[in-house]
Amino acid sequence: MLKSYFLTFFVLLSFAGLSQETDSIFRKNITVPRITEAPKIDGILDDIAWQNAPIAKNFVERNPNNGQAIPDSLATEVKIIYDDLGIYFAANMKDPEPDKIAKELTERDDIGADDFFFILLNGYNDRQQSMQFIITAAGVQYDAKMTNGTEDNSWDAVWYSEVNITDDGWVAEIFIPYFILRFPNRQVQEWGLNMEREVFRT
Secondary structure, eight states: OOOOOEEEEEEOOOOSSOOTTTOOOOOOEEEEOBOSSOOOOSSOOOSGGGTTOOEEOOOBOOSSSTTOBOOGGGOEEEEEEEOSSEEEEEEEEEOSOGGGOOOOOOOTTOOTTOOEEEEEEETTOSSSEEEEEEEETTOOEEEEEEETTEEETTOOOOOEEEEEEETTEEEEEEEEEGGGSOOOSOSEEEEEEEEEEEOTTO
């Protein structure tokens, strides 16, 4: 029988150099609802499953102005849901000049000079080993395992994604099945999560 899990994600901002006892970084959290009907992964966010999903927003800039609020013109909102098979992400990324979104078609695991959306998941919330998933605006997948800051991109997992360039930016829709993730056998799950968006031209 499949178990139903209650997921809470805590945003991970750092993986090395800080112990749990001395880590004073404020971490956002989001409670993720379980769905019964999976969305179609097509880059179009019109599925019923997304309608009442909580939204992760109010992202901050890392580079070039670390900690500065993202301007409304480049606002990013991410919805997250899950079911018995895996976890789903829908990222809606505004861009006032969608014709300038960098979307060079490359081979898998080659980000190139593209805009991209990045997910880092740590099922144990311990900042030890995390799974990294990137989708570029051209639809190219990149994945890797990260262990204490060391990245191994020889890992090629099976996950699903689709992107869509819109009149006001671009959308990434992603499904990550549980069988490629690591997490404890607990009824209530608390995972580490970090998300990032790259606007290449800035």
